Amino acid sequence: MRPRFLAITALLVSAAVAPADPDELRKIDRTIRKEPAYKTKSPTYCLLVLGPEAKTRIWLIRDGGTLYVDRNGNGDLTEAEDKVAKDKPGPKEGERFRLGTLVESDGKTEHRQVGVKFEGDNCFLSAQVIGWGNQDNRPHEGWLQFAAKPTDAPVVHFRGPLTLRLTRPLALSGKDRAGEVRAELGTRGLGKGTFMTLPHFGVPAGAHPVADLEFPHKKVGEPPLKVRVVMNHRC
Numbered sequence: 402m403r404p405r406f407l408a409i410t411a412l413l414v415s416a417a418v419a420p421a422d423p424d425e426l427r428k429i430d431r432t433i434r435k436e437p438a439y440k441t442k443s444p445t446y447c448l449l450v451l452g453p454e455a456k457t458r459i460w461l462i463r464d465g466g467t468l469y470v471d472r473n474g475n476g477d478l479t480e481a482e483d484k485v486a487k488d489k490p491g492p493k494e495g496e497r498f499r500l501g502t503l504v505e506s507d508g509k510t511e512h513r514q515v516g517v518k519f520e521g522d523n524c525f526l527s528a529q530v531i532g533w534g535n536q537d538n539r540p541h542e543g544w545l546q547f548a549a550k551p552t553d554a555p556v557v558h559f560r561g562p563l564t565l566r567l568t569r570p571l572a573l574s575g576k577d578r579a580g581e582v583r584a585e586l587g588t589r590g591l592g593k594g595t596f597m598t599l600p601h602f603g604v605p606a607g608a609h610p611v612a613d614l615e616f617p618h619k620k621v622g623e624p625p626l627k628v629r630v631v632m633n634h635r636c
Contacts, residue, residue, distance in 0.1 A: 426455065426556045426591040433460055433551055434476030437484070441465045445547030446554040447524070449503070455558060457506045461517065463547050468498040468517060474506065495520040503528070505560075512559055522546045524594070530560050536587065536597040541568055545594030555592030564589055565610060566596055582612050582630060609633045 429450065444464045451457035462469040462478060468485045469478045477483075488497040500515040512528040519525075523544035527537035536559055538545055548554045565584045587598040610632040615625050 423589060423591045426450070426558065429455065429458065429556065431551045431554065432476060433471075433478065435479050436462070437464075437469055437479045439464045440467070443549065445549060446551045447545070447547045448551075448554050448556045449559065450556060450561070451503065451505045451512060451559050452507075452510065453561060455561065457503075459503060460551075460554075461547070463519070466496065468500075470500050470503075472503065494518075510560070526557055526597070528559055533560060534600045536560070536599055538594050538597055539585075540594055541566070541585075542596065543593030545592070548592075555590065555595050557590045557595050557597060558588045559597060561588035561590075561597075563587065563599065582614070582632060584610065584612075584632065586610075 429448070431448065441464050444462050447461045447463075449459040449461060451459070457474050458471075459474050460469070460471040460476070460478060466487045468487070469483050470485055471478050472480075472482055485498050485500060488499065496519040498517040500517065501513075503512045503515050504510065505512075511531050513531065515526075515528040517524065517526055523540070524546060525538060526545065527535060529535050538557070545555060545557070563586055565586055566589075568583045568585055585596070585598045587596050589596055612630045612632055614628045614630060617625055
């Protein structure tokens with residue numbers, strides 16, 4: 402018998418969750434008004450957007466052991482405070498950059514302890530978002546990597562619309578065998594490795610995702626089998 406793969410749609414009940422739309426992120430203006438004089442011949446680019454409507458846009462540009470950060474989002478990365486040197490690395494720690502606090506365009510909402518870590522070309526991002534908790538990216542769908550051109554740069558969205566994603570593929574592989582549905586809460590970006598997870602303790606205790614599972618019937622022509630599962634275990 403061929404494997405019966407599950408199709409899943411998950412909704413978070415009684416919580417403020419909206420679908421994150423990568424198509425909207427593709428429409429963002431990628432103009433960089435002023436770039437610094439680079440030491441290397443191949444700087445790489447990543448765009449951070451902050452807030453539900455992605456109004457705050459902050460470019461990150463990696464130039465060897467330097468990371469340029471458009472802190473005020475004005476498109477000018479030649480300002481003195483935009484240049485960040487990497488930390489002194491410990492054994493096998495890769496390259497770490499501490500960006501401190503980034504503030505959204507409302508002048509109030511802070512993203513604190515923003516950190517960027519590189520292991521080769523692979524990148525890990527994290528930030529402490531006040532009222533939300535820590536958001537970071539995990540490579541379930543591939544590693545985040547900066548791009549060679551601004552037009553190809555990945556877009557990472559902090560404090561954006563929330564959605565769910567599966568953390569592992571699902572399949573029914575045996576009769577009467579129990580299985581688990583595991584998902585993460587977070588915000589989708591644009592490009593591999595841009596899903597920014599949110600810890601479950603930032604979600605009200607009484608709010609549980611409801612998973613609608615649908616998989617093909619073993620007999621051709623029969624309607625699919627459907628099951629609804631309340632995802633009430635957090636880990």
